Amino acid sequence: MKNQKFLIPVFFILFSFILSGNLYSIEPGDKAKDFKVVNFDGKTYQLSDQKDAAAIVIMFWSTECPFVQAYNDRVVSLVNAYQSKNVVFWGINSNNTESIDRIQEHYADKKYNFPMIKDKNNAIADMFEATRTPEVFVLDKNLTVLYHGRIDDSRVPDEVKSTDLKNALDEILSGKEVSGKITKQFGCTIKR
Amino acid sequence: MKKIFFILILISNISVSQEIVSINNVNDIANIKNENKGKVFAINFWASWCKPCVNEFPALVKLNKNYKDKNFNLIFISLDFKEEVETKLLPFLKSNDVDYISYYLDTNSPEEIMDYLDKKWDGGIPATFIFDKSGNLQNFILGERNYEFFEKEIKKLI
Numbered sequence: 560m561k562n563q564k565f566l567i568p569v570f571f572i573l574f575s576f577i578l579s580g581n582l583y584s585i586e587p588g589d590k591a592k593d594f595k596v597v598n599f600d601g602k603t604y605q606l607s608d609q610k611d612a613a614a615i616v617i618m619f620w621s622t623e624c625p626f627v628q629a630y631n632d633r634v635v636s637l638v639n640a641y642q643s644k645n646v647v648f649w650g651i652n653s654n655n656t657e658s659i660d661r662i663q664e665h666y667a668d669k670k671y672n673f674p675m676i677k678d679k680n681n682a683i684a685d686m687f688e689a690t691r692t693p694e695v696f697v698l699d700k701n702l703t704v705l706y707h708g709r710i711d712d713s714r715v716p717d718e719v720k721s722t723d724l725k726n727a728l729d730e731i732l733s734g735k736e737v738s739g740k741i742t743k744q745f746g747c748t749i750k751r
Numbered sequence: 752m753k754k755i756f757f758i759l760i761l762i763s764n765i766s767v768s769q770e771i772v773s774i775n776n777v778n779d780i781a782n783i784k785n786e787n788k789g790k791v792f793a794i795n796f797w798a799s800w801c802k803p804c805v806n807e808f809p810a811l812v813k814l815n816k817n818y819k820d821k822n823f824n825l826i827f828i829s830l831d832f833k834e835e836v837e838t839k840l841l842p843f844l845k846s847n848d849v850d851y852i853s854y855y856l857d858t859n860s861p862e863e864i865m866d867y868l869d870k871k872w873d874g875g876i877p878a879t880f881i882f883d884k885s886g887n888l889q890n891f892i893l894g895e896r897n898y899e900f901f902e903k904e905i906k907k908l909i
Contacts (some may be wrong), residue, residue, distance in 0.1 A: 623802075625798075625800050625832070656802070690875045690893065691873065691874055691875035694873075742862070743861065743862045743873050743874050744873075744874050745830055745856075745874040745875075746874050747801060747875065748803060748876060748877070748893060748894050749875070750803070751894075
């Protein structure tokens with residue numbers, strides 16, 4: 560589904576996004592548009608720089624949403640297990656209701672082991688047409704979407720039956736096609 | 752559907768009953784749709800922990816109050832967690848004067864429910880589905896709206 564919207568490059572004093580091209584609905588098989596962010600942590604994040612990544616995991620995140628908070632520990636474990644396999648994890652906070660101070664405080668409190676990028680003006684969420692948190696996209700190094708959906712199928716760790724994101728990463732690392740490319744999960748709408 | 756809560760709340764000598772029913776699968780949603788055929792009805796998915804849901808909740812309560820005698824029904828389905836039904840959901844409903852049947856989701860098949868209502872829905876809340884008198888979906892609304900918006904939408908169908 561192509562959605563012909565156009566992004567105007569936007570610049571901020573402390574944070575800048577350099578985005579280009581059309582916005583479109585991203586689903587497995589589509590190619591994500593590149594983005595570059597100068598983040599509040601002083602680092603620059605650009606998708607196309609991840610040329611050595613076995614996979615890039617983009618996780619739309621929140622400091623407040625209970626569905627996200629349920630995954631704090633699980634995501635830290637997942638990152639621990641897969642970072643050494645050259646999988647890159649980026650959290651994206653697109654909620655206009657969540658300040659950088661709050662994101663930093665939450666980040667330290669949860670001891671995240673992956674960067675959290677503040678998505679000013681929802682530019683990245685709009686590019687991906689992401690609607691909720693948590694919502695995950697997995698890309699290959701050419702920015703082709705390989706997986707879109709949830710981390711797993713239950714907010715309650717003991718009730719998880721399908722570890723969808725882990726399964727997708729295992730298949731990607733084994734050179735296989737992802738068998739479950741799209742999954743869904745309840746969550747909080749991204750505040751635009 | 753399993754009825755798990757039925758409580759009586761005494762307010763100034765007036766008995767107000769609050770019935771909370773769990774939604775377990777697509778059949779439960781289909782039953783709600785069948786029960787409401789002949790009316791314009793809206794199903795709102797929300798949670799007491801969801802700020803935009805809480806923001807729009809009074810507008811929906813008001814909508815139901817103003818239009819319940821005009822062949823309209825509003826159905827609230829909460830995504831509050833099962834362990835918080837008594838401590839958070841019920842007090843919230845009470846504080847918003849919801850004294851009619853209300854629902855909460857307790858399901859192992861969330862994707863089936865999302866796809867059944869609208870394949871475009873990928874699980875974000877608040878989500879409101881407005882149906883015409885024949886039970887056909889006329890509008891899927893993702894995100895917070897105000898009273899005027901909802902009223903305009905249902906007036907088209909009543």
